[in-house]
Amino acid sequence: MSSVSPAESSSVDSAGIHPVVAGAAPGLYRVLADGPGETGGVLAGREVPSDETLLRLYRAMALVRAVDERMITLQRQGRISFYGAATGQEAAVIGSGLALEATDWVVPALREGGIALLRGLSLSDYVNQLFGNGSDIEKGRQMPCHYGHRDVRYVTLSSCIANQLFHAVGISLAARLRGDDTIAVGYMGDGATSEGDFHVAMEFAARLRAPVLLFCQNNQWAISTGVRGQTLAATMAQKAHGYGMDGYRVDGNDVLAVHALTSHVVAEIRRTGRPAFVEALTYRVGAHSTSDDPSRYRDESITERWKERDPLRRLRPLLEARGLWDDARDAAFISDVAERLKAEVQRAEADAPPSIDSLFDDVYAAVPPHLVAQREALRGSTAHLKASSH
Numbered sequence: 136m137s138s139v140s141p142a143e144s145s146s147v148d149s150a151g152i153h154p155v156v157a158g159a160a161p162g163l164y165r166v167l168a169d170g171p172g173e174t175g176g177v178l179a180g181r182e183v184p185s186d187e188t189l190l191r192l193y194r195a196m197a198l199v200r201a202v203d204e205r206m207i208t209l210q211r212q213g214r215i216s217f218y219g220a221a222t223g224q225e226a227a228v229i230g231s232g233l234a235l236e237a238t239d240w241v242v243p244a245l246r247e248g249g250i251a252l253l254r255g256l257s258l259s260d261y262v263n264q265l266f267g268n269g270s271d272i273e274k275g276r277q278m279p280c281h282y283g284h285r286d287v288r289y290v291t292l293s294s295c296i297a298n299q300l301f302h303a304v305g306i307s308l309a310a311r312l313r314g315d316d317t318i319a320v321g322y323m324g325d326g327a328t329s330e331g332d333f334h335v336a337m338e339f340a341a342r343l344r345a346p347v348l349l350f351c352q353n354n355q356w357a358i359s360t361g362v363r364g365q366t367l368a369a370t371m372a373q374k375a376h377g378y379g380m381d382g383y384r385v386d387g388n389d390v391l392a393v394h395a396l397t398s399h400v401v402a403e404i405r406r407t408g409r410p411a412f413v414e415a416l417t418y419r420v421g422a423h424s425t426s427d428d429p430s431r432y433r434d435e436s437i438t439e440r441w442k443e444r445d446p447l448r449r450l451r452p453l454l455e456a457r458g459l460w461d462d463a464r465d466a467a468f469i470s471d472v473a474e475r476l477k478a479e480v481q482r483a484e485a486d487a488p489p490s491i492d493s494l495f496d497d498v499y500a501a502v503p504p505h506l507v508a509q510r511e512a513l514r515g516s517t518a519h520l521k522a523s524s525h
């Protein structure tokens with residue numbers, strides 16, 4: 136399957152942030168002036184965030200990169216069963232995540248775990264979920280990468296593509312009924328826009344005027360189906376137009392663009408109470424997940440060209456020019472994260488599995504008789520496991 140050329144990500148939308156109109160040129164909103172013939176820094180008319188925000192964005196992206204690398208290695212060693220990384224997509228994840236208020240709800244797809252960390256999910260909770268151990272708040276019931284925690288308003292992802300989107304719509308409508316200005320963000324990939332649930336969510340969001348952001352990370356692949364095999368629409372953003380919703384398009388590898396555009400769109404949703412759709416154009420430079428080998432179905436020379444547009448590499452010169460980052464600080468950051476991860480993994484791996492009894496918790500207020508009988512039977516049939524572990 137052919138895919139969008141990396142050159143597309145360098146088109147400049149000089150008119151600023153505005154919704155895409157059907158049939159119009161598919162311009163991308165950008166901030167970093169690092170395209171061919173550009174001089175570095177930011178494009179004319181664009182603002183540079185505060186030093187504090189620049190550092191937060193960079194550190195959060197670097198954390199995601201380091202965690203992903205470590206977890207892929209653990210899966211290869213047979214220590215966790217599965218992992219889906221955000222490699223190359225960190226700007227779309229972190230730039231949008233940092234544009235939200237702590238009170239907003241995040242309803243993720245597979246690659247937004249970095250937002251849970253950004254919002255305060257501890258590294259322990261993150262790693263426990265990957266191991267599904269006795270300290271996992273989900274009690275080992277989900278595949279890895281299905282993080283979720285009420286405290287950080289990050290909903291556990293549903294493995295089924297796109298059905299999280301109307302959950303996001305519903306959460307935002309509930310907030311409106313309560314009369315607060317909380318919004319919800321429903322994340323999806325490009326492939327999700329071909330699902331019936333996507334269209335249901337778009338229709339209900341638009342018609343009911345739900346204060347929801349529907350955010351598409353167009354990484355140009357849905358496992359082995361390229362975006363040109365996925366849809367005949369020239370952009371994902373223009374799909375919003377058909378529902379009467381504003382759709383925006385942003386360079387998903389330019390974290391300052393994603394952050395600025397999402398901040399603007401989120402403020403508009405809060406101001407108007409209406410939904411919006413954002414397409415962040417990026418590229419899945421790695422495999423779909425640890426169960427995938429992209430070299431079997433795509434031209435990896437295109438992937439190499441996208442790696443040159445790596446979001447960390449693109450932001451770093453701006454930080455260095457402002458004296459905020461250098462090789463020494465980078466090395467210290469990487470080694471600190473590696474140490475913290477090592478300690479968390481050691482602890483999580485040594486933890487006991489969730490108790491067998493916990494299988495029967497949390498569905499009924501009082502466990503019904505047939506499940507009590509099954510629980511007893513299971514206790515009997517696993518007694519030897521407990522005995523042999525002593």
Ligand SMILES: Cc1ncc(C[n+]2csc(CCOP(=O)(O)OP(=O)(O)O)c2C)c(N)n1
Nearest residue numbers: 294295296323324325326327354356357358
């Ligand atoms: C309803 C449904 N159909 C198929 C699958 C299998 N599946 C898992 S991920 C995936 C591709 C998703 O692609 P995209 O939405 O672009 O997200 P990405 O993985 O690229 O971030 C598919 C088809 C599924 N999980 N759910």
Ligand SMILES: [Mg+2]
Nearest residue numbers: 324325356357
């Ligand atoms: Mg995709």
